[in-house]
Amino acid sequence: MLRVYNTLSGSKDLFEPMVPGKVRMYVCGVTVYDYCHIGHARSALVFDVLRRYLEYSGFAVEFAKNFTDVDDKIIKRANEQGVSCERVTTTYIQAYYEDMEKLGVRRATLEPRATEHIADIVALVDTLLGKGMAYRVEGDVYFQVDRYPVYGRLSKRKMDDLQAGARVDVDERKRHPMDFALWKGSKPGEPSWDSPWGPGRPGWHIECSAMAMRHLGETFDIHGGGMDLIFPHHENEIAQSCGATGKEFARYWVHNGFVQINQEKMSKSLGNFFTIREIFDKSEWPETVTGEMLRYFLLSTHYRSPLDFSDQSVAEAKNALNGFYDLFERLKESAPAQGAVDQQMREANTRARQAFIAAMDDDLNTPNAVAALQKLRGEANKALDAGLSAEMRHVVREEFRSLGAVLGLLQPDRWQFKSQGSQESHGASGAPAKRLSDEEIAGKIAARLVAKQSRNYKLADQLRAELSSHGIIIEDRPDGTSRWKR
RNA sequence: GGCGCCGUACCCAAGUGGCUAAGGGAGCAGUCUGCAAAACUGCGAUGCGGCGGUUCGAACCCGCCCGGCGCCUCCA
Structure with missing residues (x-):
């Protein structure tokens, strides 16, 4: 209630x-x-x-x-x-x-x-x-x-x-x-x-x-x-x-x-305000990501408390969200039909949902609601290490999707980690240094894979460094393939 | 002058009378990895602005003080 x-x-x-x-x-x-x-x-x-x-x-x-x-x-x-x-x-x-x-x-x-x-x-x-x-x-x-x-x-x-x-x-x-x-x-x-x-x-x-x-x-x-x-x-x-x-x-x-x-009310009369579009224009992230960063940031403080806006706080929100989307990627990977800890994960899901609802029931305590999701994130990662069935992975993703939707956050498909289209949503400020197309990225990743297989690690690292200079982060999977994100 | 709010670790931020003071970010160390990244494990406030008081017991209640802010005018 x-x-x-x-x-x-x-x-x-x-x-x-x-x-x-x-x-x-x-x-x-x-x-x-x-x-x-x-x-x-x-x-x-x-x-x-x-x-x-x-x-x-x-x-x-x-x-x-x-x-x-x-x-x-x-x-x-x-x-x-x-x-x-x-x-x-x-x-x-x-x-x-x-x-x-x-x-x-x-x-x-x-x-x-x-x-x-x-x-x-x-x-x-x-x-x-x-x-x-x-x-x-x-x-x-x-x-x-x-x-x-x-x-x-x-x-x-x-x-x-x-x-x-x-x-x-x-x-x-x-x-x-x-x-x-x-x-x-x-x-x-x-x-x-x-x-x-x-x-x-x-x-x-x-x-x-x-x-x-x-x-x-x-x-x-x-x-x-x-x-x-x-x-x-x-x-x-x-x-x-x-x-x-x-x-x-x-x-x-x-x-x-x-x-x-800076601890002062933001207002037109004081002139110390930031417009929403200004923030989006200045952001180095795609629009969907920026929107979610802001949302996460704004909901990480209780709605009745004052909230200090700063670039650092918004950047922290991005880091916090990364953890969720990294988890969603892991949850998408193929898995066996049977999981060693499926039952425990099911219980963790239930506990998280109850904690989330209890937090929201308490005068919309979104910081606590987010904490419940963070806790579930840790448990899901642990469960993945221990062995989680394909079905449970799906269940967990859907749990994040449904609870996240209450806050307007964490829709697993929202952030494009892989080969989705690289629509330009970058700000007006400064043309972003030539952005790599997905094809170019895929090509370099494939080349790196070949280099790795032939134990040419020098070349592999060089390719990764190239991608890194374009803001592309590669994460190798245990099976030898790689995923990437911006 | 009137009314009201806030002060919790390096940063953000829950908790408002009683288990070891949530959670996140950052940092450090370790496991894993060709190296990374991610993930996992561990470390981190004997103390919650200060001083008194109430209580068996207070970050949480009361008083005073310090610091910061808001409304009383258009304002989300």
Whole structure:
């Protein structure tokens, strides 16, 4: 049984969906005015894994992740570039899809956009006005926080504290400093939609409430996002949603920690961020490998802890993954029908699966889940030394495949160790020194084999050195043949 | 000023009251190998930022201190 840390309750709660067997979750996606950075990647990945694990656990998951496609920053970007807002948003939505695909982040089942839900938003604002929880000021509409008495229950803040700490000049037209815009009257040239309050556009928070309710119902199971969204974004979503419906909004609030650079928060404003595509472009590895390295790295820390991004950490992830893929190669090699330690291996498999599930059940403890896989890797290697049947080798591979899939890792055929096509996926930075074709590699390996057989080790070593200079590593098998990898 | 988080070996990182403090990476030594690589075996924190306290017992609870960070403003 899964337990998740619920920001609302402040504790790890047993997860039970409203409707047995069905989970409805909403995650705040991105504002599409720029490329995604590694922090966006972490957030997307955390909820991708949560979704995968819920599905693995047998739930049907309805997963909505929005695009915020109307916003001050989008307007600003459009003006800077002299293009329409639509042009900006379609560009970065496309980029988002490309980046996420490289990371193996599955698409949500629903991907609503704010601009497609203006009618829902207007209706919601209207409801709040009708209930006296919002008020109009010229062409704007504000939510009145003191009409929602438990305001602050998510972020555990008191209204008095918030006022004391206010660092921003308060709009004099607001009745309370914490009141926030539900609807903004548009200035000329800005995107706008008709409304009972004149032409305007939605405030930031209202879109998520409207879209979540439209697609998942007034009350749903999980709402997620980065920790920085707890206040004010999610706090305001709760206020306006619960204010409008009188019902609970989301039952479990899940928030991921930040990616840091040198112990500091990575953010646009600090300028210390790395975009996802930048990382892929700079990587010396094929795209599938880079994607998995990043994924492994991002999942090797618990999702609520801060995570320091560095080249070294990502390189360590590569080394750790190598061990798995080396094992998968060994598991593919021919084997007898009977294995000396098949039974022990079967038991090790079961233990690993149980440990993996226990780790994931404990608030998505992916570091422990990975540790369970690492332990199984060691046991499988030992079993191979002792003698494992062809059938058990297959079983073990499938075990890695099914558990790995929960994390989006370790699909045994993903890394091409041998003679698969050498598609060019290398970065833009610097043309890679002439890359050997598979035919050339195979030729040199064959030549080396001949040299070895005639005990001409000098030539054999020379051939290996040549390959090595191209980043090709040869591993001799016990039967005299060789396999290679980049 | 308010609210909150973190500090575990060379690096990353679990563990949050009780078996020998997981796991990975790096390193060193050994087995195997023509040599390598891979794999396997062994080594590595008498200690979990510091000092007190609670307890039969604490990395885990409490207090203080040191160091670092986050939110309170757009932000994953």
